[in-house]
Amino acid sequence: MGDVKGGAARSTGVAHRVPDLGAMELLLAVARLGSLGRAAQELGVTQPAASSRIRSMERQLGVALVDRSPRGSRLTDAGVLVTDWARRVVEAAEAFDAGAQALRVRRDSRLRVAASMTIAEYLLPGWLLALRALRPETAVSLLAGNSATVAERVLSDEADLGFVEGTGVPSGLDSAVVAKDRLIVVTAPGHPWARRRKPVGAEELAVTPLILREEGSGTRQVLNTALGGLARPLIELSSTTAVKASAVGGAGPAVLSELAVGEELSTRRLVCVPLDGVRLDRELRAVWPTGHRPVGPARELLGLTRG
Secondary structure, rough: OOOEEEEEEEOOOOOOOOOOOHHHHHHHHHHOOOHHHHHHHHHHOOOHHHHHHHHHHHHHHHOOOEEEEEOOEEOOOOHHHHHHHHHHHHHHHHHHHHHHHHHHHHHEEEEEEEEEEEHHHHOOOHHHHHHHHOOOOEEEEEEEHHHHHHHHHHHOOOOOOOOOOOOOOOOEEEEEEEEEEEEEEOOOOOHHHHHHOOOHHHHHHOOOOOEEEOOOOOOHHHHHHHHHOOOOOEEEEOHHHHHHHHHHHOEEEEEEHHHHHHHHHHHHOOEEEEEEOOOOEEEEEEEEEEOOOOHHOOOOOOOOOOO
């Protein structure tokens, strides 16, 4: 164990013993310009502030660095040595900064998004157009799939940001609500449910074969939860567009996002079936790995979804 003084362990780091970069840059400017006043002006600080910083640096190192006179400022012998060391530190810091900037540029040059089908088809296009106006240089790739697949891609670092539709947040992910949605039951106009006046209840819906998205989709998850068990599939399809086309074709009732069927309802190619005692509201969420808040283009896209 290290020595203890005053009840606290003595720090062995150098940060508290080495001047900060700003002080080193000021000393280098004094050496180059031969004047504390001109050095202060070049760095955008007042002369009193520059003098204070040099004095603080001298107290920290325990040696005099600059001789001040009406004719200007001259480095002491110790100041010459310290300036040489400071130059190496500042050059290393500049290389560090350039490397970090290169990493940011590489990160910001691309954005990988994974989204569940409804969000990918009906919400993301508008968000991505808005992002392109802000970041025209960023190349965006979109991986569309069901909510379970989206979660897997985000967790395995195949996507920088994901969007899901289920009843909760998958394990290992943090989230933010980006929109509200409602599932509805729709049929073609020729189906008996299109003409009935009495709403369809939960029990009838649970025993009726339906055109459904596959297991793992947010739509299927919400429906199963609402019915207190597993919904009965008439046909299982892997995209919202395929489910909608089957319903329009008269294959049977389908459960779809309200976002997906606005045009079909307005043109009467599909009819909304009234329900009784069945809640199919849901939240659409952005997701990212727990503890790793989105940065760069991913952060900006997240902001656009909530703007």
